[in-house]
Amino acid sequence: MTQTTTDRLNQQRWQQVQQRDATADGSFIYAVITTGVYCRPSCPSRHAKAENLRFFDNASDARAAGFRPCLRCKPDEHPHAARQARITRLCRLIEQAEQTPTLQQLADISGLSRWHLQREFQRETGLTPREYARAVRQQRLQQQLSQASTATNAAFAAGFGSTSHFYAEVASELGMPAADFRQGGNKQQIGFAIGPCPLGRVLVARSELGICSILLGDDDQLLEADLRTRFPKAQCTPDSGLGQQLNAVVALIESPHTTQQLPLDIRGTAFQRRVWQALRAIPPGQTRSYAELAEAMGSPSAARAVAGACAANPLAIAVPCHRIVRSDGSLSGYRWGVERKRALLQREAQDPPDE
Template sequence: MAAAASQDARAEARWQAVQARRPAADDGFVYAVATTGIFCRPGCASRRPRREHVRFFDTAEAAVAAGFRPCRRCRPDHGAADPQAEAVARARRRLEADPDEPCLADLAAEAGLSPGHFRRVFQARVGLSPKQYAKAVRADRLRAALETGATVTDAIFDAGYGGTARAHADAAAGLGMTASAYRKGGAGEVIDHAQADCRLGRVLVAATPRGLCAVAFGDDDGALVADLRARFPRATLQAGGPAARAVLPTVVRLVAAPEEGGWDGAPDPPPLDLRGTAFQMRVWAELRRIPPGQTRTYAELAAAVGQPSATRAVANACGSNPVAAVVPCHRVVRSDGGLGGYRWGLARKRALLDGEAEADRDDEDWEAGADRG
């Protein structure tokens, strides 16, 4: 009876540590959440679970043995508390609060790392370098201001830029075009496109001078070009232009033989010119880390980008992927084994996954998943 009482007291102390997000709990326990199947350190920044869904384990190993998966955010399976994850989270909050203020040296000093080391740690966890992240945050603000209908100059100042030169340089990178071109649906931009047969029907690729900006599958070139037109209503579309013709063979090869390392495995991967919010860019960067022949669930992807409760936003970001197959959004499936959605048709998603499974027959887990799907 005394033993049971002391167990209860210990569980209560642990629950209080979880509620307080007390990072350095003295006995190194983890807590698992029955509804998500994930376990965390008490200091994890994720949403607090309800008490009745929580189980405590003395070690990460015990939680794994009971069938729980480690959180991708607090990394409870990575030895002692993860100071790097905390440093990266802190740096992200600072950049989001004011993308112009902290420089790399400041952020690195705060994390206690050299600038080069900090940049690698940040990039590995966020999918963008600190500089790219700050740029994406500014571009998000600019885009939001432009979409409220402000004039371009007002929007630039509303977004927190000190002047227009910096904003124009950033906008070209973050929006993929100048701020005024974005406002006008791609006016002043020349976008090359070209189509070819591939094993999924017709494929359209489109590219600006900066890189690949669209890949789409369809049955009919007219419909594919009409879609591209809808995405860039004011751009000059150039059929058979050189930028698109240059990347078309790489895309067709990628669809035919995804096991050869994907886009980054191409001998000389052409640059991408993706236009998205900072959140979308992070999701797309994470998608590119899923190897051919493997899948992730939307929930796993949400955990991997550090926002485990944002499953729906992650699914939307997958759905707005502009470059089919190159950013492999087809490798994300529902946790119940269902295929989920696919902008270019579920039959094509199935065909892409089946092709990759075939090229990767050794992976028995995947084979089992494919049969069930």
């Protein structure tokens, strides 16, 4: 490597250190002559003068030159492990804060730029910091609802700054109109219908916002009990007017390559909704592993969280979590039974009928 090439590389590395570029972690190490320590590029420590820096291709070379590892950024750890630890710390901070920290505050704490923090956080959790904070607040709200005397008290205890902000988000967070929530959710009406399908029995439930649940099983009473467990504060009643929606779901099972327009009321955390949207993008006849779905979402480290979201899916068939298989292609678990999953995939593997 010529002197000019080395100078250019060192200049590039110096700029990455100045930017605390987390994407450069693992590609080189820098050492500070005045302190005798070596660090990863994203180290949040105070910047040293350029003339006091030395660059190495790896930590071994830095140690051989007499430098010791930084106790703050722990450059001897794998970059992924360090990133996970950093994001885990920020997650705990968000969860414990009375008021949601701003992106700039989180960036200052982590020593990253806001852009790098946003990218790194989403890569590890599948959510932006704002979406994660919103999911934490929703979880708090669900807990407070069973304890607070009024919905307003529950909203403030969960971290909402104002009632107007809270009611503006009720429909997307909990899937009910604000007027219903002011009554504690007890007035929410959910109609349901149960009928036969090629997989046994199917229950279709609808709220004011759309189909909120599709359940598969063999026993009508168990299906109804499952629905009531999912919506303990709603009034769930049989609805003979759901025949069209029930037939549409059965048609999706019988002819998976056809298009059925189903108005869906998809309820869940921000991350769960992202996973379910990604599932709906998988064409009939194709499958993905949890890791592949996480990669497609731009969150390759979130395979385990993706699996959890698939297991929580309340909309069988419409949100096709049955298209998720193990990395070797074998069948993984399925909320409504592996045999049903096999039957669905076999139907989808058949060529669509000619027009």
